[in-house]
Each structure stands twice: as structure tokens, then as C-alpha cells.
Amino acid sequence: MTTKNIIQLSELDGKLKNKQWALAFALVILFTLTFLIPHYGLLNEYIQLTIIYIGINIIMALSQNMINGYMGDFSLGHASFMLIGAYVSSILTVWVFPNNWNPILTSIILFPVSVTAGGLAAALLSLIIAFPSFKTRGGYLALVTLAFNMICVSVVQNIEAIGGGRGFMGMEKLTTMPWVFIWVLIAVWVVRNFVYSNFGRGVVSIREDETAANLVSVNTKQVKVLTFVISSFLAGTGGALFAHVLLFITPKTFQLQKNVDFLVMVYLGGMGSIGGSILGAVTYTVILELLREALSILGTMPIFAGIPSLEVWRWVVAPLLLILLMIYRHEGIMGFREFGFIVPYRDRFGACFWLKKGRAN
């Protein structure tokens, strides 16, 4: 074979180093802001809280997108992974870990440990869903995961020791802006590195044609297990962060409705796209919060007295959005496309670079 134009990543890298620096710089500024905003109260509490929820939703949308967007399967089980992460981490911080530590130490040592533990617990339980996914796909897997969600919710509802249906509380508000930023960054990093690797190519090939994927040597079972484990780990961390900002969790919070939210984010932002997941989570959270504002203003007017709250209205908005999306743009805003800076150079410019070198020689 000809070896004239071997691609050396180092050469590719050199040309794009500047862009990489710009990205790093932007991230550092954002990270600094996550400290400055709460410290100096640059934004009011309500907006700060919304930003934290946006962060958690980004993690959840990424996690959901790994299954629905990249693998082309359909999961309704992500709210249950969130539930597991939320309960496991809350139990750790409230009962297991010492309460008398210095708050700063608790925040930097105990909290990340409990979030990670929540993620790992969710990852372990995801194996229960990963194995049926060998046999069933699409709509059928959706039913399996829906059943899984119902089981999780009713199991927790019936364990009196952790509050049963009344819920669990006693957590401190450990989910701060910097932590959410870090976990979002980890989630983006993990999904991006997974998707742009041998395993990620395997995941996408399953979406395109599972039988053909198997017949070109992709170990589809291995790939599915890995995807479920990573996806549910992220969902578990999302749940842990959620529990430590809401400070009160009940099993009912993590029912189908919660999962519909994530589905809307994925289908709105874009299937099989990291940028899309981020966009979808931001857009959808902002839409709901604006709706909340609108409802509270309307509520003060005499004609609209007694108008139902957001909790009722989101049952109208989310399904309506889903229906409209499915009809008019079922792959979402960024469907199967990606912001350039997220894609590794090798995957983005590899072929071009190879051809250019070929022409030069």
C-alpha cells in the first residue's frame, strides 16, 4: 500500500491550536463567573436557580440522547436512573457521611463522592435495561424501560425506611453553580469522547443497521452495555445534583412526566448531537420558566383567577411540543449535526487533510 500521505495528528493539531486556546479561555471565564455570580449576587436567586436547573437538564439531555439519538433506541427509564442517583447520594450525605465536617470540606470532598456514588448506583442498575435491549428495540424497549420506571418508583414508595411515598429530605444545599458547571463539563467531555471513538462509531452503526453492524465485526452487545452504563451514570449524577438543590425528593418526582421533559429536550435540541442536547435543555427550561412567569402574571388578573399552575400546564406544553416536533422537524434543531468545536480534529478534518497531502505529493 502507498504510505505517502500518513496523517499525523500533531500536524493537524498545530493548525488549530489557537481555536483550542479560545475555547479553554471561554471555559475559564465561565467557571470564574460561576463563583462571582453567587458571591456578589450579580443575578437574583431565582435566575441562579434556573441556571442550576439548566445545567442539570443538560446532563440529563446528554444522557437521554446517548440512547435515543445516538443508539436509535427509545428509553423511558432515564427518570428512574435519576431517581436512583438522587436517593443514593442523598442517603449518603444525610445518613452515612459525617455531618460535623467543615462545610467547605463537605462541599469539596463528600459531595463529589456522593454524586459519583449516585452515578455508579444508577450505572449498575442500568444493566437490568441493557440486557433486554439485546432482544428488543425501539417501541418495545420503550415499554420495557417504562415498566422499569414504574417498578423503581413503587419500590421506593414502599420502603418506609427512606420515607416511602412521603419522600426524603434533610439534604444541605450542596449543589452550587461551580459544581453544576464542573459536572456539565464532565458530561460533555465523557459523551464527546465516547461518541468519537471506536465505541461511539459502534453505537451509531447500531442506529443505522444493527444486523449489518454485527456483520462488519461491531460487538453490538458490548457497545450497548457500555452505552447504557455511561448514559445512566450521567443520569445518576444529574439526579444527585437535583436532589441537593431541591432538598426534598419523592418517588413521584421521577415518574414518566420527568422523562417526557428529557425527551422534549432531546427531540427539540437535536437527535445524536451534543450541541443539540445543550441547546434543547436550555431552550426548554427557559420556555417553561417564561410560562411560569406568564401564568403568575395572568393569575393576578380577575378573568384568569384560578388558572392552573405550571405543574398542570407543562402536561399540555410538553406533549404539544413533542407532537409539533415529530410532525415538522423530528430530528430537532441540530439533528445529527454538531458544533465544529465539539468534534475532534481527526474526525472533522481527517479526510480533507489526507487528500490535501496526497495532492501535494
Added chain:
Amino acid sequence: MSILQIKELTHYFGGLRAVYDFNLDLEGGELVGIIGPNGAGKTTIFNLITGVYRPTKESIVFDGLDLVGKESNWIIAHGVARTFQNIRLFKELSVLETVRIACYSQIKYSVVDALLRSTRFQREEEQILNESMELLSLFNLDRLADEKSKNLPYGLQRRLEIVRALASHPRLLLLDEPAAGMNPSEILDLMELIQYVRKKFNLTIILIEHQMRLVMGICERIKVLDFGETIAEGSPIEIQHNPRVLEAYLGEEE
């Protein structure tokens, strides 16, 4: 040296006998054709070899490895590759991506390597990218590397399927009607391509085909199937004059 031995391969779909008592002993480097009317069980044989179906009764030994009961991806990773009768490319993915996916079994790095982008990951990915681009350039597809595979013209899609099969480093290549839907000049190109691939990659090939021009032109040995049974075997000349073959294809003489 014998590379593939199939003994008494038999498969039933419910009560329907799809393949019955199929035997094949393949020497390394041979090019064998399987022909027969539609529904004779040709593709079923490929599906049995590559583990899509599990044979009812059989033994399939490839290069000393027993293939029966193994997962498809294991079989492919151990040196068998195939193409499909109705093209099964990853339509929405790029040409380069398609070929890189088929390198799955050659990559040895773990998920941790992938997540941390270790030097091992970098090295293996670079190697896969170079190898895929070289393979594509051999078949004049390198300029289309970033194109979605569904956008390629029909003939190139067929060619890309062969490239994808080659990417998993096979020693045995199963071609399932590669000339389906091609015009005579495309068939001539394909004949050249198959000969070239065989020499270049040192392959043993089994070819299922309806286009007699192609089969008679390049196969050294031909097996004829009808209703799952082998009705004839021999060189192209022998097959062309075999009365049972003529009967199966053209019906009985009055």
C-alpha cells in the same frame, strides 16, 4: 491448504427445508461460485456461515475454528467478511465512517483509553484513519470520504460495500450478488475488481450470483443449488452442459 470445510449443513425454516446436506471444501485462494434459482437457499448458506442463523444440523470449520453457534461479530473478527444482496450500508454516515466502523475488531484500546484520549487511543485511531483512507483510495473512493454513503451512485455503493468488507481484514470473502442491478459494462468493471481484490488481499472468495457472465467468467468451481439441495458441482464448462442444471433453470425438455 483447506481454509473452509462445511459438512452436512442443513437448515429448516419451520417446516421448510432451506438448505439440505450442503458440503463445501474450500482451498485457500479459491474462487467458488454458488448459483441457483431464486429461493434455492444460497443466501441462507451465507447467513449460516456468518452466524445470522444457527444451523439445524452442521459443521462449519473455518481455518481450524468452529463457527457454529458463534456470534456474527466474532466470526467477522476472525477473518470472514461478507456483502449483502440488497445493499446494507449505513446510509446516514459518511463513506469514511462506514469503513472505520468495520475496523471495530482491530481496535484494542478500552473505554478508559477512549474517555481519557490516551496515547494508545491516539495511536490506534491514527492508524485506523490512515488505513481506511488508503483502502478508500485504492478503490478511488477517497475523494468521496466525507460524503454520506446514501448519496453515492448505485455502482459506488456496491463498491463501498466491498471496501467495508475488506476493512475487517478478511481471509474469506462472501459476495452476495454483487452484480445485482448492474449493466453489462459495470459487470465487466466488477469482474476486474473482484480479480484485483482477490490477488491484492490474498482472498478466498465465495460468490453468489445470477449474472452468468460474471460467474462463468471468473469462478474456478461452481456449485448449483435447487430447493436447498446441491444438484451439480464442477468447472464452468461442466456446469453449462449439465442436464440437471439446464432442467432447474429452463425446465424439463419436452
